[in-house]
Amino acid sequence: MASSGNKNINAKLVLLGDVGAGKSSLVLRFVKGQFIEFQESTIGAAFFSQTVALNEATVKFEIWDTAGQERYHSLAPMYYRGAAAAIIVYDITNQTSFDRAKKWVQELQAQGNPNMVMALAGNKSDMLDARQVAAEEAQSYARENSLFFMETSAKTANNVNDLFYEIAKRLPLMQPASNPSGMVLVDRPADKATGASCCS
Amino acid sequence: MNETEVHDLSDDADYATSIQQSSGMMRRSDSGKRSSSSDLDGAEIVYTKDNVAVHPTQYASERISGRLKLIKQENSLFMTWIPYKGQSSSSRLSEKDKNLYTIRALPFSDVRSIRRHTPTLGWQYVIVVMSSGLAFPPLYFYNGGVREFIATAKQHIVLVRSAEDGNVFLVNDFQNPLQRTLSSLELPMAVSGSNVPCTSLPASELPSNAHQENDVSVGSSERFQQNGRQQQKHHDPTRDLSIQILEKFSLVTRFARETTSQIFRDSDGFSINEGEKLDQSVPDHHPITASNESGKVPVASDPLELDKLSLAWGKPRQPPLGHEEWTTFLDSEGRVMDSQSLRKRIFYGGVEHNMRKEVWTILLGYHAYDSTYAEREYLTTIKKTEYETIKKQWQAKVRTDRSFSFYDGDENPNVYLLRDILLTYSFYNFDLGYCQGMSDLLSPILFVMGDESESFWCFVSLMERLGPNFNRDQSGMHSQLFALSKLVELLDSPLHNYFAQNDCLNYFFCFRWILIQFKREFEYEKTMQLWEVLWTHHPSEHLHLYVCVAILKRHRAKIMGEKMDFDTLLKFINELSDHIDLDATLRDAEALCLHAGENGAASIPPGTPPSLPLEDASIYPQPDDDIL
Numbered sequence: 095m096a097s098s099g100n101k102n103i104n105a106k107l108v109l110l111g112d113v114g115a116g117k118s119s120l121v122l123r124f125v126k127g128q129f130i131e132f133q134e135s136t137i138g139a140a141f142f143s144q145t146v147a148l149n150e151a152t153v154k155f156e157i158w159d160t161a162g163q164e165r166y167h168s169l170a171p172m173y174y175r176g177a178a179a180a181i182i183v184y185d186i187t188n189q190t191s192f193d194r195a196k197k198w199v200q201e202l203q204a205q206g207n208p209n210m211v212m213a214l215a216g217n218k219s220d221m222l223d224a225r226q227v228a229a230e231e232a233q234s235y236a237r238e239n240s241l242f243f244m245e246t247s248a249k250t251a252n253n254v255n256d257l258f259y260e261i262a263k264r265l266p267l268m269q270p271a272s273n274p275s276g277m278v279l280v281d282r283p284a285d286k287a288t289g290a291s292c293c294s
Numbered sequence: 295m296n297e298t299e300v301h302d303l304s305d306d307a308d309y310a311t312s313i314q315q316s317s318g319m320m321r322r323s324d325s326g327k328r329s330s331s332s333d334l335d336g337a338e339i340v341y342t343k344d345n346v347a348v349h350p351t352q353y354a355s356e357r358i359s360g361r362l363k364l365i366k367q368e369n370s371l372f373m374t375w376i377p378y379k380g381q382s383s384s385s386r387l388s389e390k391d392k393n394l395y396t397i398r399a400l401p402f403s404d405v406r407s408i409r410r411h412t413p414t415l416g417w418q419y420v421i422v423v424m425s426s427g428l429a430f431p432p433l434y435f436y437n438g439g440v441r442e443f444i445a446t447a448k449q450h451i452v453l454v455r456s457a458e459d460g461n462v463f464l465v466n467d468f469q470n471p472l473q474r475t476l477s478s479l480e481l482p483m484a485v486s487g488s489n490v491p492c493t494s495l496p497a498s499e500l501p502s503n504a505h506q507e508n509d510v511s512v513g514s515s516e517r518f519q520q521n522g523r524q525q526q527k528h529h530d531p532t533r534d535l536s537i538q539i540l541e542k543f544s545l546v547t548r549f550a551r552e553t554t555s556q557i558f559r560d561s562d563g564f565s566i567n568e569g570e571k572l573d574q575s576v577p578d579h580h581p582i583t584a585s586n587e588s589g590k591v592p593v594a595s596d597p598l599e600l601d602k603l604s605l606a607w608g609k610p611r612q613p614p615l616g617h618e619e620w621t622t623f624l625d626s627e628g629r630v631m632d633s634q635s636l637r638k639r640i641f642y643g644g645v646e647h648n649m650r651k652e653v654w655t656i657l658l659g660y661h662a663y664d665s666t667y668a669e670r671e672y673l674t675t676i677k678k679t680e681y682e683t684i685k686k687q688w689q690a691k692v693r694t695d696r697s698f699s700f701y702d703g704d705e706n707p708n709v710y711l712l713r714d715i716l717l718t719y720s721f722y723n724f725d726l727g728y729c730q731g732m733s734d735l736l737s738p739i740l741f742v743m744g745d746e747s748e749s750f751w752c753f754v755s756l757m758e759r760l761g762p763n764f765n766r767d768q769s770g771m772h773s774q775l776f777a778l779s780k781l782v783e784l785l786d787s788p789l790h791n792y793f794a795q796n797d798c799l800n801y802f803f804c805f806r807w808i809l810i811q812f813k814r815e816f817e818y819e820k821t822m823q824l825w826e827v828l829w830t831h832h833p834s835e836h837l838h839l840y841v842c843v844a845i846l847k848r849h850r851a852k853i854m855g856e857k858m859d860f861d862t863l864l865k866f867i868n869e870l871s872d873h874i875d876l877d878a879t880l881r882d883a884e885a886l887c888l889h890a891g892e893n894g895a896a897s898i899p900p901g902t903p904p905s906l907p908l909e910d911a912s913i914y915p916q917p918d919d920d921i922l
C-alpha cells in the first residue's frame with residue numbers, strides 16, 4: 095500500500111460536467127468509499143483531497159468538484175485554472191450530458207493547461223437499461239481528442255479508483271522523460287512567487 | 295474639430311483627476327501600462343451620451359443622471375460616467391451616492407463583458423462586467439444610443455458577440471482566457487495554439503512568447519464571430535419551452551429527492567445531514583477558531599479590534615420568542631401593533647420552532663403586519679385557490695409527456711411536494727425559472743409550513759427578496775459581492791488590500807454563503823434562526839453582508855498569515871461549514887453594522903438585494919414615482 099517511491103506530488107484535479115452527471119458522487123466514492131443516493135447538488139464548488147500511491151511516487155490529488163448548472167458556468171475557470179488533470183463526467187443515460195461534456199472538452203482544450211491530463215468518464219454504468227450514449231461513440235470521441243476514457247459507476251464503485259489511478263500515472267511528472275516546467279503540477283511553494291500577480 | 299474635443303476634455307475636471315486616479319479598487323495588475331501621466335494630449339473622445347442614468351433604488355424616479363463617454367488614449371479605450379452636478383431627481387440621493395457610482399476612466403482592459411438590454415417597453419440599459427467578476431449597476435440610456443455605444447466601442451477594442459446570448463458582448467476575450475463570462479464559455483473554443491499560461495505562475499517561468507497575448511489576430515476574432523453566428527440557430531419557442539420544462543423537471547426531482555429525504559428523515563427534523571456534508575470531511579481539517587496565533591507571517595492588525603467592538607456594540611442574544619410573548623405583540627384581532635419592536639425582538643433571539651409557522655408568514659411579508667387573524671385566514675383560502683390554478687398550468691402539460699415516468703418509484707411524498715412547489719414557482723415566475731439552490735431555500739420553508747400552498751406563497755415572498763440572486767446575468771450576485779468588497783474595504787482595509795493583492799477581490803469564495811443565505815454553512819435549526827434574524831431587516835436589510843464581513847474578520851489572521859491564495863481561501867471558506875458560531879457571528883455582525891453606520895450604508899449601492907417589498911412603508915418613505 096505504502097509508497098515505495100520517493101516522490102510526493104500534489105496534483106490539482108477538477109471535475110466538470112452536467113448537473114447530476116455524478117461528479118460529487120465519483121469524488122465521494124473515491125475519497126470516502128461511499129455512495130449517497132440523494133447526493134446534495136453542489137453550489138459553487140467543493141474541495142477534497144485523496145492520496146494515491148503508485149510504485150514510483152505518491153500523488154496527492156487536490157480535487158475541485160464544481161457545480162454543473164449552466165447558470166454557474168462563469169465560476170468554472172476559477173476552479174480549472176492551473177489544474178493538472180480534469181475529469182469530464184457525463185451520464186450514460188443522458189445524451190444532453192454527453193453533449194455538454196464535449197463542450198467542456200473544447201473549452202479545456204482552448205484555454206486550459208495544454209499539458210493537462212483529461213479523462214472522460216461515462217458515469218452511471220450500472221444503469222444499462224437506460225443507456226443513451228453508446229460506449230463506442232464515447233470511446234471514439236475520446237480517441238479523436240486524446241482523452242482517456244472509462245465508463246464508471248459511483249454507485250457500484252466500478253472503475254472509480256481505476257480512473258484516478260490511471261490519471262495519476264499519466265501525469266507528466268510521473269513520466270520519466272517529462273519536462274519539469276512546473277506548470278502542470280501545483281506543488282504550491284509556501285512562499286508565493288512574487289511579481290507576476292501583484293498590483294500597485 | 296479635434297481641438298474642441300480636447301478642449302471639452304480639459305474642461306472636464308472630473309475626468310482629468312480621475313484618469314490619474316485610475317479605476318480605484320477594480321484596478322487589475324496588468325493594467326499598469328495605461329497612462330498615469332497627466333498628459334492628456336493623446337486623448338480623444340470618441341463617444342458622448344447625455345442623460346445616461348443609474349437607478350440606485352427600485353424607483354425609476356430616483357435616478358442619477360450623467361454623461362457617458364468613451365475616450366481613446368494611445369491604444370487604450372476608457373469609459374467614464376460622471377454624474378451631473380447638483381441635479382439629483384430626489385433629495386434622498388446624496389453626493390455620496392453619486393461618488394459611489396461614478397465611473398472614472400475605466401480602461402476596457404479591465405472589462406470582461408457588456409450586456410445590453412433593449413426592451414421594447416422601458417429604457418435601454420447596459421451592464422458592464424469587470425474582469426474581476428464584479429459589475430457596475432445598469433446604465434440606463436434615456437436618450438437611446440446603446441447600439442451606437444457598442445458600435446463605437448467595437449471600433450476600438452476587440453468586442454465579440456457571445457454565441458450563447460446575442461445581447462452579451464465579450465471584451466478582450468483573448469487577453470485573459472481564464473476569466474470568461476458565463477456566455478463566452480459556450481463559444482467554440484478553436485483558438486489555435488493558444489498556449490495559455492497558468493495565471494498563478496510567476497512570469498519568469500513562462501515561455502517567452504506567452505506574453506504576446508495582445509497579438510491575437512483580428513482574423514481569429516472574426517472566425518469566432520462567424521462560428522458564433524452559426525451557433526445561433528433559430529429558435530422554435532414551443533420546443534424551447536418543452537426542453538426548458540423537461541430540464542427543470544429533472545433538476546427539480548433530483549433536488550427534491552435530495553433535500554426532502556434529508557429533512558424529513560428524522561421526525562424532529564433537526565438531526566439532518568450529519569456526516570453527509572462533504573466539505574467537513576477533509577482529512578487535514580483543523581478545528582477552526584478565531585485564533586490569532588496561527589499566522590506564519592506578521593499580519594496587519596485588525597483596525598477595529600472586533601472583540602472589543604462586539605463587546606461594546608453587539609448585544610447579548612436572547613431566548614427565542616415564544617407563544618406567550620408573541621401574543622403580547624398582537625392586538626385582540628391579531629394585528630401586530632408595533633412591527634418594529636417585534637422585528638427587533640426576533641432579531642435578538644429568533645422564534646421558537648412551534649411559532650414559526652405563524653410568525654414566518656408575517657416576517658416574510660406574505661401576510662401584512664397589520665392584518666387580522668380573520669384577514670389572514672381569508673387570504674390563505676384565496677391563495678390556496680390561486681396556487682391550484684397556477685399548478686394546473688403545468689400539470690396539463692406534464693401529463694402528456696412520457697419522459698416523466700422516471701419519477702416512478704420515488705416514495706417520499708415530500709419529494710413530490712417540493713418538486714410541485716418549485717415547478718409551480720417556475721411557472722409563476724417564468725423569467726427566473728428554476729435553478730440550483732432554490733431547493734435549499736424552499737426546504738426549510740416547507741419544513742416549517744407543512745402545507746403546500748402556504749409554503750409556495752412564503753417561498754414567493756422570500757424570492758421577492760432573494761430572486762435577484764438567481765438572475766441569469768448574475769447581476770444580483772455581482773451587486774452583493776461588490777457591496778461586500780466595499781464593506782471590507784471600509785471595515786478592514788488591511789484585509790481588503792490583501793485580497794486585492796492576491797486576486798481575490800471578486801469575493802467568489804463567498805458565493806455560496808450569499809446565494810443560499812448560509813443554508814449549507816449551519817445545521818438546520820441554526821439556519822432557520824439565522825434566516826428569521828435576517829428577515830427582520832434589523833439593523834440593516836443587508837445584515838447578511840455584515841455577517842460575511844464578521845466571519846472573514848474572525849479568520850483574517852489565518853487568511854493573511856498563511857498567505858492564502860484564491861484556491862486555498864475558497865477551500866478554507868467551504869470548510870468553515872458547520873464550524874461557525876452563529877450567535878457570536880451575529881453579535882459581530884451587529885457590532886460591525888452599527889459601527890459602520892452611515893458609511894456602511896453608503897458602501898452598499900441602494901437596490902442591492904434583498905430589497906424589501908414595497909408595501910413596507912415604515913422603512914421606505916413613499917416615493918413619488920413619476921415613471922413606473
Ligand SMILES: Nc1nc2c(ncn2[C@@H]2O[C@H](COP(=O)(O)OP(=O)(O)OP(=O)(O)O)[C@@H](O)[C@H]2O)c(=O)[nH]1
Pocket residue numbers: 111112113114115116117118119120130131132133134135136137160161162163217218219220221246247248249250548
Ligand atoms: N445509479 C447511479 N446513480 C448515480 C451514480 N452517480 C451518481 N448518481 C446519482 O445521480 C445523482 C446526481 O449525482 P451528483 O453526484 O450529485 O451529481 P453532480 O454531477 O455532482 O451534480 P451537480 O453537483 O448538481 O452538478 C444523485 O442522485 C446520485 O445518487 C451512479 O454511478 N449510478
Ligand SMILES: [Mg+2]
Pocket residue numbers: 117118119134135136159160161162
Ligand atoms: Mg455535485
